[in-house]
Amino acid sequence: MERETGSQDGPRVGVFATCLVDLMRPAVGFATVRLLERAGCRVSVPAAQTCCGQPAYNSGDNESATAIACQVINMFMSFDYVVVPSGSCAGTLKKHYPEMFANDPIWEPRAEDLSKKTYELTEFLVDVVKFKNVSANWCNSVTYHDSCSGLRELGIKNQPRALLENVSGLIISEGAEAEACCGFGGLFCVKYGDISNEIVGRKVADIQETDADMVLGGDLGCLMNIAGKLKRQGSSVEVRHVAEILADMHDHAAIADPDSVEDV
Amino acid sequence: MDPQIRQFRGNARGAINNRNLQSALAKLSSGFPARRSQAAARLPEFEALRDEARAIKDHVLEHLDIYLERYEAEVMSAGGQVHWCADADAARAKITEICKAAGAKTVTKSKSMIGEEIAINGHLESKDITPVETDLGEYIIQLRDEPPSHIIAPAVHLTMDQVADTFMARHEGLDPTRALDEPRKLLEEARAQLRDKFIGADVGLTGANMLIAETGSNVLVTNEGNADLTYSLPKVHIVIASLEKIVPTLEDAATILRVLARSATGQEMSVYTTFCTGPRREADTDGPEEYHVVLLDNGRSKLIGTEFQAMLRCIRCGACLNHCPVYQTVGGHAYGWVYSGPMGAVLVPGLIGLEEASNLPNASTLCGKCESVCPMHIPLPRMLRSWRQKQFETNRSGSFARVALRVWAALARRPGLYRLAVGLGIAGLGAWGRRRGRFAWLPMAGGWTGGRDFPAPNGDTFIAQWHQGARGDASGAWLRRQGP
Numbered sequence: 151m152e153r154e155t156g157s158q159d160g161p162r163v164g165v166f167a168t169c170l171v172d173l174m175r176p177a178v179g180f181a182t183v184r185l186l187e188r189a190g191c192r193v194s195v196p197a198a199q200t201c202c203g204q205p206a207y208n209s210g211d212n213e214s215a216t217a218i219a220c221q222v223i224n225m226f227m228s229f230d231y232v233v234v235p236s237g238s239c240a241g242t243l244k245k246h247y248p249e250m251f252a253n254d255p256i257w258e259p260r261a262e263d264l265s266k267k268t269y270e271l272t273e274f275l276v277d278v279v280k281f282k283n284v285s286a287n288w289c290n291s292v293t294y295h296d297s298c299s300g301l302r303e304l305g306i307k308n309q310p311r312a313l314l315e316n317v318s319g320l321i322i323s324e325g326a327e328a329e330a331c332c333g334f335g336g337l338f339c340v341k342y343g344d345i346s347n348e349i350v351g352r353k354v355a356d357i358q359e360t361d362a363d364m365v366l367g368g369d370l371g372c373l374m375n376i377a378g379k380l381k382r383q384g385s386s387v388e389v390r391h392v393a394e395i396l397a398d399m400h401d402h403a404a405i406a407d408p409d410s411v412e413d414v
Numbered sequence: 415m416d417p418q419i420r421q422f423r424g425n426a427r428g429a430i431n432n433r434n435l436q437s438a439l440a441k442l443s444s445g446f447p448a449r450r451s452q453a454a455a456r457l458p459e460f461e462a463l464r465d466e467a468r469a470i471k472d473h474v475l476e477h478l479d480i481y482l483e484r485y486e487a488e489v490m491s492a493g494g495q496v497h498w499c500a501d502a503d504a505a506r507a508k509i510t511e512i513c514k515a516a517g518a519k520t521v522t523k524s525k526s527m528i529g530e531e532i533a534i535n536g537h538l539e540s541k542d543i544t545p546v547e548t549d550l551g552e553y554i555i556q557l558r559d560e561p562p563s564h565i566i567a568p569a570v571h572l573t574m575d576q577v578a579d580t581f582m583a584r585h586e587g588l589d590p591t592r593a594l595d596e597p598r599k600l601l602e603e604a605r606a607q608l609r610d611k612f613i614g615a616d617v618g619l620t621g622a623n624m625l626i627a628e629t630g631s632n633v634l635v636t637n638e639g640n641a642d643l644t645y646s647l648p649k650v651h652i653v654i655a656s657l658e659k660i661v662p663t664l665e666d667a668a669t670i671l672r673v674l675a676r677s678a679t680g681q682e683m684s685v686y687t688t689f690c691t692g693p694r695r696e697a698d699t700d701g702p703e704e705y706h707v708v709l710l711d712n713g714r715s716k717l718i719g720t721e722f723q724a725m726l727r728c729i730r731c732g733a734c735l736n737h738c739p740v741y742q743t744v745g746g747h748a749y750g751w752v753y754s755g756p757m758g759a760v761l762v763p764g765l766i767g768l769e770e771a772s773n774l775p776n777a778s779t780l781c782g783k784c785e786s787v788c789p790m791h792i793p794l795p796r797m798l799r800s801w802r803q804k805q806f807e808t809n810r811s812g813s814f815a816r817v818a819l820r821v822w823a824a825l826a827r828r829p830g831l832y833r834l835a836v837g838l839g840i841a842g843l844g845a846w847g848r849r850r851g852r853f854a855w856l857p858m859a860g861g862w863t864g865g866r867d868f869p870a871p872n873g874d875t876f877i878a879q880w881h882q883g884a885r886g887d888a889s890g891a892w893l894r895r896q897g898p
């Protein structure tokens with residue numbers, strides 16, 4: 151039996167943690183679970199999950215991408231909802247799986263079914279379960295980076311802001327270019343590193359214009375890119391996934407910051 | 415201009431280090447997008463017009479043969495001629511033939527990306543015919559012997575000082591101490607230089623923003639009025655256009671015009687919108703005696719019926735370039751041929767082959783901004799992915815990135831093995847990087863770490879910790895407890 155937490159009579163939610171959260175920043179996974187529990191859900195994190203297949207899909211390797219997609223569909227088919235702490239991976243499940251299986255009599259309906267119940271975390275909290283009870287504190291100003299897939303594939307813009315407004319003490323200072331791409335782009339950031347680096351340079355300049363102490367966002371890929379650039383420039387601006395602040399789980403080091411102050 | 419797309423990476427690096435270019439691009443990136451969004455916001459029916467415009471072009475592409483034949487019939491009944499050209503060679507030969515027949519020494523030109531696509535200038539020069547660009551931007555880059563860097567703003571890569579220097583160097587017989595420090599002065603000087611050329615030209619060559627089937631007209635949109643002089647002064651007029659430029663009716667043309675300028679420059683309308691139909695009639699006071707249309711295919715009809723058909727809806731507004739983070743970083747020349755930015759990255763592999771253009775579909779973050787602003791709703795990111803897929807299928811060679819990706823994908827399909835492998839990898843990486851929280855350098859990730867640090871992972875994976883019963887708490891104690 152897989153581990154299950156939260157309220158037993160709530161909707162059954164499967165968390166698709168995403169490979170980056172799984173590998174790079176477990177804190178986001180824990181924060182996601184905590185938020186879903188608080189929102190009254192019955193939460194599972196299927197142990198066999200790996201990756202949504204987006205790197206393969208975006209590189210033209212449709213054979214691998216569809217094989218991975220079948221695996222994800224099978225794993226999450228039985229849940230009421232699938233919640234993903236990433237706009238771009240949620241977008242893959244929601245928008246691209248149905249595309250991948252277009253005209254496949256068996257898999258297209260399954261992909262459509264999964265698509266209908268898949269949500270990005272903040273989208274799920276605000277639009278589906280109408281979660282209002284954010285009990286978190288953060289007495290500082292933050293700015294928000296709207297990551298491309300979340301914004302343009304899923305229309306996520308107001309949901310994270312609506313949640314953050316309920317964090318006591320928190321002030322949102324919007325960047326003029328909050329919606330601009332950070333230049334991550336999956337494998338693009340390595341393949342065309344020079345260009346990617348210039349794009350993220352403009353992104354962090356916009357962030358610094360806001361005078362915020364922290365950048366939040368819903369996609370770890372973008373956040374790692376932004377944090378990597380800020381830290382290379384010696385900036386003290388912290389970078390975190392929005393779930394960490396919403397779940398009030400932010401005592402550990404921010405992205406790309408040293409593990410703990412005493413260790414430095 | 416011969417394609418130089420293989421040099422994309424090197425070109426991009428050069429572009430990033432070119433200060434003048436970067437300041438010109440910064441201006442473009444803040445100017446055009448802001449003006450577009452204001453123009454769109456001022457027009458309540460803008461979104462509805464986009465849908466209509468898309469529907470018009472989709473309809474045409476489904477019935478292209480019918481509309482092309484109708485168009486040809488109308489051009490002929492207005493006294494003009496249509497020359498069907500399958501490729502660039504055929505189009506060049508036809509244009510030269512018409513010029514020779516007219517005994518042309520100089521040809522004024524206006525507004526044609528197709529002219530660039532078939533490299534007509536060099537060809538005419540080789541036949542002792544002098545082409546004179548009359549669009550200010552085109553004129554400037556012709557003086558500098560450079561290709562255009564943007565489909566609607568060909569000299570957008572230059573700063574005003576560079577233009578002034580070019581005029582100083584190339585305009586002979588003028589006071590070398592004259593001031594050229596304002597756009598207006600530059601414009602006046604160019605205008606004075608061009609006036610005689612307009613009057614002396616034997617043939618006028620223009621592109622076309624649209625071809626209208628019901629009237630046989632071509633539509634020209636400019637801000638300088640140069641197209642009108644190119645059309646009306648010389649004895650012979652040649653329109654060079656690709657076949658997907660067709661629209662059924664004047665009404666349809668009006669719909670597309672309403673989204674075109676708004677998307678391109680944020681203007682409600684361009685300053686001049688001209689409808690040219692055939693040669694002068696008896697009662698006309700001006701206009702050409704001959705009217706030719708060189709209708710070019712050059713690979714476009716092959717795209718019909720494929721997943722790239724929607725690319726032929728493109729009206730060349732340039733919005734996708736203006737909003738593209740990659741274009742904003744490297745400018746148009748880096749792309750190595752006439753068409754740049756997202757529309758170029760989709761169209762060029764279709765026109766000249768994926769092998770030659772293999773860089774273009776990959777040099778994109780797939781951020782989706784282009785599709786969101788494209789007045790014709792062209793799904794550019796989806797098509798970039800389709801090119802990548804074709805590339806993956808045909809390219810069996812084992813580049814490093816490709817092998818790494820295959821290994822990753824193979825692991826992702828085997829959860830047990832994946833857990834084992836990533837668990838070990840992450841533990842090692844985490845132990846190495848946890849003290850600083852990041853890496854300044856990582857093997858084989860130079861593309862990233864050249865300009866950025868790479869965040870270190872936080873110890874054990876989430877899935878492993880979760881299934882060991884961890885909950886994560888505010889203090890982050892689990893990180894240290896569970897860490898390697």
Ligand code: SF4
Binds near residue numbers: 732733757784788789
């Ligand atoms: S693809 Fe769309 S946005 Fe780009 S130039 Fe063509 S019509 Fe304009």
